[in-house]
Amino acid sequence: MLQFFWNISKVNLSEHFVEYAWEKKSSESRSKVPITIDPMTAIIPANERLSTVMCFSPQKLGELPQTSYALKISHGETYNIELSGQAVNPGVDFSFMKKNFGPTFIHS
Numbered sequence: 001m002l003q004f005f006w007n008i009s010k011v012n013l014s015e016h017f018v019e020y021a022w023e024k025k026s027s028e029s030r031s032k033v034p035i036t037i038d039p040m041t042a043i044i045p046a047n048e049r050l051s052t053v054m055c056f057s058p059q060k061l062g063e064l065p066q067t068s069y070a071l072k073i074s075h076g077e078t079y080n081i082e083l084s085g086q087a088v089n090p091g092v093d094f095s096f097m098k099k100n101f102g103p104t105f106i107h108s
Contacts, residue, residue, distance in 0.1 A: 003057040004085075010052070010071075012044040019043045019074040022052070024067075033067050034058045035083065058087030 012018045021041040024033075036055045044050045056064070064085040071079040 003055055005056075006054040008052045008054060008071075009049055010044055011049045012046060015046050017043050017045055018076070021072050021074075023070045023072055025070050025080070033065060035064075035067060037069070056083075056085055058085075061087050063087075 010018075010020065019041070022037050034057050036057070038053050038055075042050055042052075058064070064083060064087070066082070066084065068080060068082040071081065073079075
């Protein structure tokens, strides 16, 4: 199966550090949902940008259970993200199991 990555950037435009934490809101247990977030908590220095990587890595075909996360900013807003997805086989089909292309010249 393939993995899919999302980069979520947060920018601190204030003169003070900002702390945040991701919180899973869905009722499904964490082990059933093939999503990882790194880092789950962090501190963003003043006037800096920090990225979070969210990874969807399904282990089998099927639908992603309804999943939502909250990005909680300390002493600030909470941002809710709802995720949906489906793991499918790669979309490439060949009409043959074996193919001999014959002598081929490869150049760079």
